[in-house]
Amino acid sequence: MNQKHSSGNSSPAALTYYKLLGLSPTASEDDVRRAYRQKSKLYHPDTTELPLEKAAEQFQKLKEAYTTLSNAEARRHYDRQFRPPVPRRTAAPVSQSVHLNAQQRPLSPGEVFALFLLGITFLVCLVLALVVGTAQSESWRAAQRSPEWAQPVIVWFQQQTTASAPNLSEEAARLPLE
Numbered sequence: 001m002n003q004k005h006s007s008g009n010s011s012p013a014a015l016t017y018y019k020l021l022g023l024s025p026t027a028s029e030d031d032v033r034r035a036y037r038q039k040s041k042l043y044h045p046d047t048t049e050l051p052l053e054k055a056a057e058q059f060q061k062l063k064e065a066y067t068t069l070s071n072a073e074a075r076r077h078y079d080r081q082f083r084p085p086v087p088r089r090t091a092a093p094v095s096q097s098v099h100l101n102a103q104q105r106p107l108s109p110g111e112v113f114a115l116f117l118l119g120i121t122f123l124v125c126l127v128l129a130l131v132v133g134t135a136q137s138e139s140w141r142a143a144q145r146s147p148e149w150a151q152p153v154i155v156w157f158q159q160q161t162t163a164s165a166p167n168l169s170e171e172a173a174r175l176p177l178e
Contacts, residue, residue, distance in 0.1 A: 016082060017065035025079065029070060036066040 018025050021035040039062050041047060048055040068074045107115075 017069055017078065020061060020065045021069070023069075027069075029072075032066065032069045036062060036070075040066075 018027070021032065021039060023031055023035050027035070040059065043050070043055050043059040043062055045052055045055050045059060048059075050058070068078050
């Protein structure tokens with residue numbers, strides 16, 4: 001089936017099978033059949049008043065249009081030729097929002113300043129912890145020793161815990177060995 005038209009000055013898009021049969025692209029198969037029968041009576045070489053060569057050429061085009069448009073698969077293929085190509089999405093979908101998302105927008109001056117203050121605060125805390133930890137190491141050890149007023153309480157507590165705790169070695173000697 002030759003689907004391109006070679007009529008004088010009209011391009012393939014200008015003279016489509018639908019225009020030739022006087023139909024719209026949404027026409028049903030019955031509409032295609034009716035339009036073909038009606039137009040074929042006008043251009044059939046036996047019944048036309050046109051010159052024989054022109055009538056035969058026009059009738060051949062009608063027959064080609066009918067053959068293509070009456071076959072569902074051929075019609076889909078033909079329709080794809082005149083439909084604009086579907087744009088392919090290669091990029092990420094564009095956001096419909098006016099505002100950019102957090103990864104795409106630059107930081108505002110206020111945000112940069114807040115991050116700067118956060119970093120400075122972290123560094124000051126780190127340096128302060130190191131200074132306090134190294135300078136106070138001796139006084140820290142001294143503070144770990146119990147004060148003199150607490151000594152009697154500590155001794156009493158140690159006596160109570162050792163007196164109430166059973167002697168494990170005596171208990172182990174009393175158990176029978178197997």
